[in-house]
Amino acid sequence: MLSGEFSSINIEDIYIKRDDRIRKEVTPESIDSMAESITRCGGLIHPIILDREHTLVAGETRLSACKQLGWDRISFQYLDTLSEREQLLIELEENVRRKDLDWKDKCDALLKFHNMQVESEDVWTVSDTAKAVGYSVSATSEQLSVARAVVAGNSLVMAAPKLSTAKAIVSRQNEREASDMANAISTTAGPKKSNEILTVDFNLWAPSYSGTPFNFVHADLPYGINFQSTSQGAVAEHGEYNDSEDVYWKLLGTLLDNTDRLFAESSHLIFWFSLNFYQQTLDKLKTKFKVDPYPLIWFKSDNTGILPDFNRGPRRVYETAFFCSRGDRKIIQAVGNAVAAPGGDKVVGHASEKNEAMLGHFFRMIVDSNTRMLDPTCGSGSAVRVAKRMGAQSVLGLERDEKFAEDARRALG
Numbered sequence: 251m252l253s254g255e256f257s258s259i260n261i262e263d264i265y266i267k268r269d270d271r272i273r274k275e276v277t278p279e280s281i282d283s284m285a286e287s288i289t290r291c292g293g294l295i296h297p298i299i300l301d302r303e304h305t306l307v308a309g310e311t312r313l314s315a316c317k318q319l320g321w322d323r324i325s326f327q328y329l330d331t332l333s334e335r336e337q338l339l340i341e342l343e344e345n346v347r348r349k350d351l352d353w354k355d356k357c358d359a360l361l362k363f364h365n366m367q368v369e370s371e372d373v374w375t376v377s378d379t380a381k382a383v384g385y386s387v388s389a390t391s392e393q394l395s396v397a398r399a400v401v402a403g404n405s406l407v408m409a410a411p412k413l414s415t416a417k418a419i420v421s422r423q424n425e426r427e428a429s430d431m432a433n434a435i436s437t438t439a440g441p442k443k444s445n446e447i448l449t450v451d452f453n454l455w456a457p458s459y460s461g462t463p464f465n466f467v468h469a470d471l472p473y474g475i476n477f478q479s480t481s482q483g484a485v486a487e488h489g490e491y492n493d494s495e496d497v498y499w500k501l502l503g504t505l506l507d508n509t510d511r512l513f514a515e516s517s518h519l520i521f522w523f524s525l526n527f528y529q530q531t532l533d534k535l536k537t538k539f540k541v542d543p544y545p546l547i548w549f550k551s552d553n554t555g556i557l558p559d560f561n562r563g564p565r566r567v568y569e570t571a572f573f574c575s576r577g578d579r580k581i582i583q584a585v586g587n588a589v590a591a592p593g594g595d596k597v598v599g600h601a602s603e604k605n606e607a608m609l610g611h612f613f614r615m616i617v618d619s620n621t622r623m624l625d626p627t628c629g630s631g632s633a634v635r636v637a638k639r640m641g642a643q644s645v646l647g648l649e650r651d652e653k654f655a656e657d658a659r660r661a662l663g
């Protein structure tokens with residue numbers, strides 16, 4: 251409520267300056283909602299503000315609503331009778347609706363307006379702010395959340411091109427935080443050591459795991475295509491591993507048999523697979539996860555890849571992964587489902603080492619400071635390194651081969 255004296259003026263005598271640069275967003279909806287609020291409150295709580303020439307300074311929505319209600323006169327105050335604080339409040343309130351300000355400035359004005367009112371009034375709620383600026387309570391509450399994220403330096407929100415994108419990011423982050431909190435409450439064991447690579451057999455380890463479930467599993471099992479007998483596999487500089495089909499199905503079976511033990515109720519899985527087994531793999535994963543049927547694609551920009559039959563077919567220069575979720579877990583941000591990165595650009599030199607830049611691209615959907623990641627067959631540990639670098643809360647890689655595991659540990663640091 252403003253201090254000082256109110257006067258009343260004939261609505262016809264008010265002059266409205268039409269300056270397109272600072273035109274306000276006075277929409278039919280905001281006028282209707284203001285008219286309804288005025289009727290409900292039995293009158294105008296905040297007078298409009300005029301300068302000494304009776305030009306409208308603030309309160310265009312209120313004025314339009316009073317006109318719509320058929321009023322002849324309206325209460326007002328002169329701008330120069332208001333305190334500095336009141337003038338600032340009015341400026342902020344007007345900025346919220348200015349068309350020439352970008353969404354971040356408008357959110358910032360709304361938050362400053364709201365905070366000033368909360369500090370000075372006995373009881374001031376989001377719905378009071380909503381009433382004052384003529385927005386719905388939910389729109390006001392969403393914009394305040396966005397503004398707080400901007401003030402907190404949330405780079406993803408700050409980079410959003412428009413308010414609707416920023417709102418979607420904040421809402422997804424809130425949902426992820428809520429589900430992570432629920433996950434944490436429902437599990438008794440706290441996160442173990444945060445960055446680890448163990449030399450173990452996943453098939454033996456999984457059934458006896460009793461720690462905190464993971465909210466992100468990156469699975470790059472042996473593809474089951476007898477990779478070692480292909481031209482690319484044969485030139486592997488750094489050891490071999492059994493890549494027979496039965497090894498693949500056994501490891502996938504272990505992952506699915508232990509889903510409830512390994513995966514948090516709200517979690518993601520990135521699952522690399524050979525297109526030889528597209529349908530069977532999809533059908534199996536769908537028994538436990540929501541699976542996007544459009545796989546993620548890594549195009550190897552240096553044209554490396556397996557050439558199964560140089561007389562009859564092309565070199566396979568891309569790899570595919572299913573993107574899966576449990577409990578409708580939201581992503582952090584959307585990225586393209588295909589990315590180009592060289593296949594030969596290896597950090598450790600494992601035969602099947604995934605490119606770190608490529609992993610980083612897809613992990614932008616998933617990894618944040620609440621991420622607890624498991625890679626059950628981590629090889630060189632590429633995914634573990636990338637998730638750690640992206641600030642994951644904890645990363646755990648498993649690798650059966652002692653030499654691979656040692657190299658991965660060294661590279662993880």
Ligand SMILES: C[S@@+](CC[C@H](N)C(=O)[O-])C[C@H]1O[C@@H](n2cnc3c(N)ncnc32)[C@H](O)[C@@H]1O
Binds near residue numbers: 471492604626648651
């Ligand atoms: C496709 S590679 C993983 C490559 C890895 N994503 C990388 O970027 O370096 C599969 C790995 O699984 C390991 N492996 C095979 N069977 C395993 C098992 N039962 N438990 C743990 N690791 C296993 C192999 O030794 C191999 O290093």
